[in-house]
Amino acid sequence: MRRWFGQSGFYALVVIIILYSLFPFYWVFKSSMESSISLNQPTTGMLPVQWTLVHYQAIFAVENFLRPLLNSMFVAGVTTIISVILGSMAAYGLARMPIKGKAAILGFVLLVSFFPQIAMVGPLYLVFRHLQWLNTYQSLIIPYLILALPITTWILTAFFGQIPQDIEEAAMVDGATIRQTILKVFAPIALPGIFTAAILGFLLSWNDFLFALSFIQSPNMDTVPLALVNFRNAYYVHYGQIYAGVVVASLPIALIVLFLQQRIESGLTAGSVKG
Amino acid sequence: MAAKLATKSPDQLTQRRPGASYLARRRRVGYLLVMPAIIALALVAIYPLIYNLVLSSRFDVATEPGTQHFVGLQNYHSLMTDPAFWGDLLHTGIFVVISVTLEFVAGMILALVVNRKFRARGLVRASILIPWAIPTAVSALLWKMFFDIRSGFVDFALKSLHLPGAQAVWFNSPILAWVPIILSDMWKNTPFIALLLLAGLQTIPQEIYESAKIDGASAWQSFWSLTLPLLRPAILVALIFRTLSAMLVFDTIFVMTGGGPGRSTEVIAYYNWYKYMVSLNFGYGAAVAVVITILALLLAAIYVRILRQREGFVT
Numbered sequence: 001m002r003r004w005f006g007q008s009g010f011y012a013l014v015v016i017i018i019l020y021s022l023f024p025f026y027w028v029f030k031s032s033m034e035s036s037i038s039l040n041q042p043t044t045g046m047l048p049v050q051w052t053l054v055h056y057q058a059i060f061a062v063e064n065f066l067r068p069l070l071n072s073m074f075v076a077g078v079t080t081i082i083s084v085i086l087g088s089m090a091a092y093g094l095a096r097m098p099i100k101g102k103a104a105i106l107g108f109v110l111l112v113s114f115f116p117q118i119a120m121v122g123p124l125y126l127v128f129r130h131l132q133w134l135n136t137y138q139s140l141i142i143p144y145l146i147l148a149l150p151i152t153t154w155i156l157t158a159f160f161g162q163i164p165q166d167i168e169e170a171a172m173v174d175g176a177t178i179r180q181t182i183l184k185v186f187a188p189i190a191l192p193g194i195f196t197a198a199i200l201g202f203l204l205s206w207n208d209f210l211f212a213l214s215f216i217q218s219p220n221m222d223t224v225p226l227a228l229v230n231f232r233n234a235y236y237v238h239y240g241q242i243y244a245g246v247v248v249a250s251l252p253i254a255l256i257v258l259f260l261q262q263r264i265e266s267g268l269t270a271g272s273v274k275g
Numbered sequence: 276m277a278a279k280l281a282t283k284s285p286d287q288l289t290q291r292r293p294g295a296s297y298l299a300r301r302r303r304v305g306y307l308l309v310m311p312a313i314i315a316l317a318l319v320a321i322y323p324l325i326y327n328l329v330l331s332s333r334f335d336v337a338t339e340p341g342t343q344h345f346v347g348l349q350n351y352h353s354l355m356t357d358p359a360f361w362g363d364l365l366h367t368g369i370f371v372v373i374s375v376t377l378e379f380v381a382g383m384i385l386a387l388v389v390n391r392k393f394r395a396r397g398l399v400r401a402s403i404l405i406p407w408a409i410p411t412a413v414s415a416l417l418w419k420m421f422f423d424i425r426s427g428f429v430d431f432a433l434k435s436l437h438l439p440g441a442q443a444v445w446f447n448s449p450i451l452a453w454v455p456i457i458l459s460d461m462w463k464n465t466p467f468i469a470l471l472l473l474a475g476l477q478t479i480p481q482e483i484y485e486s487a488k489i490d491g492a493s494a495w496q497s498f499w500s501l502t503l504p505l506l507r508p509a510i511l512v513a514l515i516f517r518t519l520s521a522m523l524v525f526d527t528i529f530v531m532t533g534g535g536p537g538r539s540t541e542v543i544a545y546y547n548w549y550k551y552m553v554s555l556n557f558g559y560g561a562a563v564a565v566v567i568t569i570l571a572l573l574l575a576a577i578y579v580r581i582l583r584q585r586e587g588f589v590t
Contacts, residue, residue, distance in 0.1 A: 021462075021466075039426045093305040097301050109312075210548070242420065
């Protein structure tokens with residue numbers, strides 16, 4: 001009897017957890033299909049009063065939501081590529097090469113990930129204003145390195161450290177140069193770890209709001225979070241468009257998480273880095 | 276120099292013994308590999324830090340051009356005597372304590388549940404992670420709308436369940452405005468804590484629970500006297516990272532309340548942003564930034580101590 005209660009109690013808990021995580025997404029989806037008229041009246045039920053796709057049309061036709069999507073993809077993509085290249089190089093040096101001061105270097109990388117983003121805003125703003133870089137992609141890519149580079153370096157160092165060294169040593173014995181060993185022998189084995197670091201670097205850059213808010217002033221350069229928040233700064237709150245925009249922007253992210261959940265988890269716990 | 280010679284020496288190529296010059300060459304390549312990342316981080320993180328230190332000793336307000344001058348510690352003095360700053364610090368402290376506590380308890384429940392073996396566990400694990408991947412600003416935007424009487428579900432749910440709070444105008448009350456803020460923060464960040472705790476749980480061997488059971492320990496007892504102590508390192512790491520990001524909360528506040536009503540939900544990061552980007556008072560903003568950086572680095576120091584105790588620092 002007690003066991004049966006424990007079992008069903010456990011499954012009730014599972015249901016509550018799933019509802020807690022996913023019900024908000026259902027509500028976003030439902031509201032994105034609701035007409036503006038019913039969105040402006042008190043909620044009456046769990047389904048849209050009248051199904052409509054008008055908000056989806058509006059975000060692309062009226063708000064040009066494609067632009068922030070492309071902006072975010074470009075900025076997060078370039079940041080990820082730079083972070084993964086620099087991070088892999090550093091991680092290989094840290095995990096494989098007999099360099100001195102490894103602890104100090106790793107400590108420095110970790111320290112940077114503790115630096116408050118907000119404290120960077122003023123100095124970077126002044127520097128970018130001086131260089132006339134406000135409102136440009138580089139005014140986002142450069143500060144996003146603060147977000148992505150420490151985590152990629154940290155994760156990759158942990159991953160590279162787990163790869164057995166014998167294979168590279170064998171290649172070296174066979175006369176391969178350091179460069180050949182890294183590119184032909186090591187890189188293929190390290191690829192899953194690099195992929196994991198890339199996903200996390202991408203998500204962290206994609207999720208930024210503070211830097212975009214501070215360095216971007218024209219709607220043309222908006223990233224996704226900034227564009228969504230700005231939907232309501234017009235004459236009235238465009239609930240429907242915000243909901244539709246969130247659906248469009250979150251679907252790819254949700255799919256990434258669903259399919260790559262194990263990678264993301266292993267990355268986040270690899271060196272207990274921040275998220 | 277020795278390293279340069281080594282590349283040309285046929286001896287070195289054929290021997291492949293880790294002789295002194297071979298080691299030196301590998302070491303040199305190692306430094307070259309590490310260098311770009313270190314330089315990039317120094318440029319984007321250390322440079323602004325130093326810039327802040329310099330800027331904080333100056334009077335520098337963009338709306339009064341040509342009046343910049345050295346003022347020593349005056350910005351810090353104004354900051355320390357500004358009741359608004361202390362109020363925001365208090366709000367931040369309360370927010371940290373409440374949100375991190377709630378997220379820790381919820382994260383622990385999530386981790387314990389997902390650690391059990393049951394059907395569709397993988398799917399559940401993936402679905403609890405999805406909110407974590409949503410941008411904080413978007414989570415805040417959503418929860419702000421969820422609490423809206425017209426387009427949200429909170430009032431609808433409260434009314435349907437005949438609970439108090441329906442029709443409450445959440446964002447007009449200095450106290451109630453914190454409820455959506457904390458719920459949004461919880462929804463977004465609990466998965467992260469759950470993840471770190473789950474990783475910790477999975478390192479605990481199942482056998483010790485079985486022997487505890489044989490010794491007659493209840494599930495509750497073995498949680499308190501086995502799970503919690505063994506999970507200590509994971510708990511500390513999760514708490515430190517969450518404390519850090521809760522201390523620096525900005526997006527949620529900016530999007531949901533803008534610090535209002537009045538200043539009742541204003542936090543230190545918002546204070547800093549306002550001084551920088553609205554007042555355009557860069558000297559004063561820099562002083563705030565330095566204080567916030569010091570608070571963050573104190574947490575980092577604690578974290579490093581824990582890592583050292585746990586396993587040594589080098590991975």
